[in-house]
Amino acid sequence: MKNWIKHIVLGLNYLKSKNLIHRDVKPQNMLVANNVIFKLCDFGICGTLKDSISSTHLGSMRYLPPERLGNICSYGTRSDMWALGMSLLEVSQGYLPLSSESIMSFMSHMKNDWQPDIPTTLSQQTRDLISILLERDVNQRPRYYNDILSMSSMTTLEQNPSEDERNLIENILKSLPIPTPE
Numbered sequence: 001m002k003n004w005i006k007h008i009v010l011g012l013n014y015l016k017s018k019n020l021i022h023r024d025v026k027p028q029n030m031l032v033a034n035n036v037i038f039k040l041c042d043f044g045i046c047g048t049l050k051d052s053i054s055s056t057h058l059g060s061m062r063y064l065p066p067e068r069l070g071n072i073c074s075y076g077t078r079s080d081m082w083a084l085g086m087s088l089l090e091v092s093q094g095y096l097p098l099s100s101e102s103i104m105s106f107m108s109h110m111k112n113d114w115q116p117d118i119p120t121t122l123s124q125q126t127r128d129l130i131s132i133l134l135e136r137d138v139n140q141r142p143r144y145y146n147d148i149l150s151m152s153s154m155t156t157l158e159q160n161p162s163e164d165e166r167n168l169i170e171n172i173l174k175s176l177p178i179p180t181p182e
Contacts, residue, residue, distance in 0.1 A: 001123075005154070016145060030087070066136055078141045089130055092118075093119060
């Protein structure tokens, strides 16, 4: 998981360095190469940042943070942080939280009382990262991607993927439908 997190955060950090924000961070917009290199894709709704926010209202509803669901504030890097946290939770659990709920019920939970149920099978460092990314108070989430990259769990990463990461990728690839020729 750590290499995946690191690669995606590096991609988001690169976009930020170009004054852009992704606005649609989710597992479906992440690619993996055979050598377990992870990349962001689908930049169709990227927005330009002005003072670290974008005023347009885009993104996949189930990955939007509570403050965006209520239109309380503009979309900024902290919104992408939330979407990254939801993506981490989805990948670690194998499903998106509240995915069986109707969109209206989902929005109600997110705006009011939802707290993530983080799997105890994850390392404490990964659980702490998900907690920080899914902080309901937008001002308590990391402000900069470098804040994530400088966390001790990220700085001690080995360059090669762990066996758990390779197994995770293999399981994901096995679960994908096999394309049929048309």
